[in-house]
Amino acid sequence: MERRRNWIVIALVGLWVAFTVTLAAWWLIFGLRQLDLINQSNLEGAVQLHRHYQMLLWEGGILIVSLIGGGMALFYYARREQKRHAQVEEFFAAFTHDAKTALASLRLQAESLQEDYAESGQNPLLDRLLRDTVRLQLQLENSLFLVNLPHGKFFLEPIILSDRIEALRLHWPDLAITQSGDGTLMADARALESVLTNLVQNALTHGHATEVDFNVRKSDGRLGVTVTDNGRGFPGDVGQLGKLFVRQARSSGSGVGLYIVRQLIKRMNGTIRFQSSESKGFVAEIELPEAPGTHASGVLNVTDRSENQHAGSVRTNYEATVAGRR
Numbered sequence: 563m564e565r566r567r568n569w570i571v572i573a574l575v576g577l578w579v580a581f582t583v584t585l586a587a588w589w590l591i592f593g594l595r596q597l598d599l600i601n602q603s604n605l606e607g608a609v610q611l612h613r614h615y616q617m618l619l620w621e622g623g624i625l626i627v628s629l630i631g632g633g634m635a636l637f638y639y640a641r642r643e644q645k646r647h648a649q650v651e652e653f654f655a656a657f658t659h660d661a662k663t664a665l666a667s668l669r670l671q672a673e674s675l676q677e678d679y680a681e682s683g684q685n686p687l688l689d690r691l692l693r694d695t696v697r698l699q700l701q702l703e704n705s706l707f708l709v710n711l712p713h714g715k716f717f718l719e720p721i722i723l724s725d726r727i728e729a730l731r732l733h734w735p736d737l738a739i740t741q742s743g744d745g746t747l748m749a750d751a752r753a754l755e756s757v758l759t760n761l762v763q764n765a766l767t768h769g770h771a772t773e774v775d776f777n778v779r780k781s782d783g784r785l786g787v788t789v790t791d792n793g794r795g796f797p798g799d800v801g802q803l804g805k806l807f808v809r810q811a812r813s814s815g816s817g818v819g820l821y822i823v824r825q826l827i828k829r830m831n832g833t834i835r836f837q838s839s840e841s842k843g844f845v846a847e848i849e850l851p852e853a854p855g856t857h858a859s860g861v862l863n864v865t866d867r868s869e870n871q872h873a874g875s876v877r878t879n880y881e882a883t884v885a886g887r888r
Contacts, residue, residue, distance in 0.1 A: 568644050575640055579633030586629055590622030655709045662702040669695040696733050700763055703756050704822045711822075716750040716829055720853035723747060723787065726754060727776055730762055737766060743778030745785045746853040753826040760819045761789050761846055769793020769844050780852060789846040796838035803836045 594615065672695060676688045724744045731739050739762070747754075765771040771793030779786045796803065804824035807817040820836070823846075827834045832850035 571640055571644075572637065575633065575637050579629065579637070582629045583626055583633070586622065586626045590618070590626070593618050593622065651709050655706060658702050658705045658709070662699065662706070665695060665699055665702065669699065693734075697763065697767075700756075700759055700819075703752075704760070704818050707753070707756060707822050707826065708818060711825055711829075716753060718748045718750060718830065720746050721749050721751060721754055723776075723778060723785070726758055729755070730758060733759070734762060734766065737762070737771075738773040739776070740773070741776045741778070745778050745780055747785045747850045748853050749830050749832075749850055750826075753830060757823050757826050757848070758789075760823050764819055765789075765791035765793050765844060769795065771843060783852050784849050785852040787848040787850070789848070791843045793843045795843050796836075800836050800838050804834075 669692065672688060672691045676685065676692065679685055679688065722744070723746070724741060727739065727741050731737075762774055765774050769791055771791035773792045775790045777788040777790070779788075804820045805817075806821045824834055827848060827850070830850060832848060834849075835847045837845040837847070
């Protein structure tokens, strides 16, 4: 996708240069022909017309040369900017991946310390360290997705939603996370984890929520998930949510989290809609394709699950998006 966009930009630059140069050449030829016709009908002013002829020729030639030079410069700078953008993306992806690896090690050591000191009671410093580690890991994951979204591919597989929600409870043990209903949907594992984590982090950090509820429903081969919190909601324009770098205030975050959520849901053939009110908190309504071969309870059959695992090499042509899966 990104490569095609770059070629489109280069093609547009070439078309613009060809059009302007052709227009200038036509104008020059037309002007010279008009002077020739006037010269043939008025021989008395031949000397003066010859002077205009030379002036028009020089001005037209300079204009055409300037257009060609400007077009070549525009083409050069466009290509240089594309290469620089690709280099920055590669550096940013490599740096983010290395930082994420180091942060994962730090989190593992913090969890080990928390287990070692579990008998001595709750340690607020270790709890805060773990919360900050989870938050930083989420930011780095968002950065990786942001870099890889234009040219990344997804690997869709059947995922039981309750398993992912249970992992959220481990990340935020002090947050009351409830679930009603369950189902198996077709999604990319890392992308779905990022979507759910971003929504919970948004409710906790910006909404100051203490409870998050997941309501699951099924309709016509689609799985709907309504995520509701009891926070203070979003006081601004809900229509602006999910746009890149759009922030309600300076303390509203980076403006990336909900954009990543919207883009990941879209890439997994789903839809998402946001609602908010100060009395009911923040609501995100998600719809994703349901995995084929599910029970009425929303769980895959054992035989279907084994067949899906065996058919991993021939599933839909989706692959991992981030460098961590490569």
